[in-house]
Amino acid sequence: MIAFWIAVVVGVLVAGAYITLGVQAFGRVRRDVLADAAAGDRTGLPLNPDDALPEGGFTWKAIGAVIFSTLVIVLLGVNSIFWYLPPILAIGAAVAVITAFLVERRTQNENT
Numbered sequence: 001m002i003a004f005w006i007a008v009v010v011g012v013l014v015a016g017a018y019i020t021l022g023v024q025a026f027g028r029v030r031r032d033v034l035a036d037a038a039a040g041d042r043t044g045l046p047l048n049p050d051d052a053l054p055e056g057g058f059t060w061k062a063i064g065a066v067i068f069s070t071l072v073i074v075l076l077g078v079n080s081i082f083w084y085l086p087p088i089l090a091i092g093a094a095v096a097v098i099t100a101f102l103v104e105r106r107t108q109n110e111n112t
Contacts, residue, residue: 007087014094021101028108 072089075082 003084007091011087011091014091014098017098018094021098021105025101025104 072082072085075085
């Protein structure tokens with residue numbers, strides 16, 4: 001039961017940071033895009049939606065995610081101890097996104 005409460009506390013803290021940083025990043029991007037649009041600068045906005053797509057590299061990530069998700073589902077049926085895996089993976093993914101938000105913020109602050 002103690003593991004549950006630890007996960008709840010960590011999950012709430014991570015969710016709070018995730019939402020806060022996500023809203024700040026959205027606001028920053030929105031502000032930058034609106035400022036560029038008001039100035040008539042369209043360099044950051046692709047005219048063709050296909051230009052916004054990254055060059056390759058997504059297919060292997062998607063295939064890996066499907067394989068890993070299937071593995072997690074199989075493990076859930078093998079033993080009850082693996083039921084701790086989904087919350088740990090969810091919190092870990094949120095921490096990874098929070099890290100990405102912080103790295104982007106630091107990079108943007110260094111460039112200004």
